[in-house]
Amino acid sequence: MTSTGVIENASAEQSVLGAVFLDPSVLDDISFLEDRDFVNPVHQEIYRVMRYLERHNKPIDIVTVTELYVQHKKQNQLSVSYLLQLSEACPTTENVTHHANIVRSKAIRRRGDNIGQEISKISREDFETDEDYYAAVESKIANLRPKENGQMKSFKETRYQYFNHLVTKNVEYIPTHFPKFDAWANGVWRGWLFVSAGRPSVGKTAMLLQRAMGVALTGPVLIYSQEMDEHQVKDRMISGYTGIPYNRIKKKELNPNQYAEVEEAYNLLQELPIFIQDSSGVTIDEVRATAKRFKRQYGDLAMIAVDYLQIMRIPQGKNETRAQAIGNVTGAAKQIAREMKCCFMMLSQMTRDSENFKKPTLAHLKESSSIEQDADVVEFLWHDPNDTHPQGKVVQQFIAKGRDIGINDFKLLFRGWKQKFEELD
Structure with missing residues (x-):
């Protein structure tokens, strides 16, 4: 990636995180974004924390994010001043989806570049059959595609939700x-x-x-x-x-x-x-x-x-x-x-x-x-x-x-x- 690309990517990442601090509901608009899409490890961690708070119906702000870092004894990895800087980096949430798409697009290309190098390496390895080689290549490529939001769930895991669905009066x-x-x-x-x-x-x-x-x-x-x-x-x-x-x-x-x-x-x-x-x-x-x-x-x-x-x-x-x-x-x-x-x-x-x-x-x-x-x-x-x-x-x-x-x-x-x-x- 060129120096210009690095700057653009960092700016887009900061804008996305800043927009979430400004209005946490924008997480619905950028549900396609994964923590691995951020190139900066600190940004990855902040985004993971934000998603954790969202899943547990907790407010998302500088205080709650910092509190989680303190609970996990990781406060040395992040300063409150940097979180304040992020919250001020985005004056409006209007362009959050555009910035999130930049982050994801750059991430997909990074993963594509890395996977290309890995495929090049395994091409020199010995495989018993061509099918084994295809399988190895496909397993690498599978990591390129963004993860699905859906999740396979068993009857046991979803028992409560099912019976709650049966007794609710909400008609479909x-x-x-x-x-x-x-x-x-x-x-x-x-x-x-x-x-x-x-x-x-x-x-x-x-x-x-x-x-x-x-x-x-x-x-x-x-x-x-x-x-x-x-x-x-x-x-x-x-x-x-x-x-x-x-x-x-x-x-x-x-x-x-x-x-x-x-x-x-x-x-x-x-x-x-x-x-x-x-x-x-x-x-x-x-x-x-x-x-x-x-x-x-x-x-x-x-x-x-x-x-x-x-x-x-x-x-x-x-x-x-x-x-x-x-x-x-x-x-x-x-x-x-x-x-x-x-x-x-x-x-x-x-x-x-x-x-x-x-x-x-x-x-x-x-x-x-x-x-x-x-x-x-x-x-x-x-x-x-x-x-x-x-x-x-x-x-x-x-x-x-x-x-x-x-x-x-x-x-x-x-x-x-x-x-x-x-x-x-």
């Missing part, structure tokens, strides 16, 4: 306030990746927004709208809530009574914890970071909703296909659902070929390689031209995949003029 499902669907599936479940697919103009977004209003009665909902701005989203929600024709709201052709109804609906909706971001090209990393921030502020989220998958900004690595890149996103979405203990609802397109079939199948998910594999539930919304209703469009709701709930069909009436779905018998 969230009502959507679609009565027939909720009676069958109990609503949407925490930890689900729920993919809702359909061709254009079938009402995917309207269904999403109506569900969001129902789910928000249980907890916070984050909506990422990539095709419509915030006001358009609200227009649709208020139309569905009040029954005022969507076109009248969109064209701003409201009479005084309707304007009063809109104001009353807005007053009620603003009490629901619904948050909307209307930027296009959102990334899955941005979704994760925002979700973590909202969870710290509001507690467990109820739902994250992205409209829609194929227009997200999806990084594509070298020699990686578009389908593989989308698979990375759906895999990450499933992981976020589990980490945040919420339902992650993702809208998706269907292939044009699906219009030639009576009923869609999982193969009709556009760029479906990993979508059907990662999703807990796949829902298709589709229209059968032969099924009509005098009050609106009949939309078939086909649950084509349902982990733990099975598959099912529902019939919906979509009253597009007011952006609202109703379940039919």
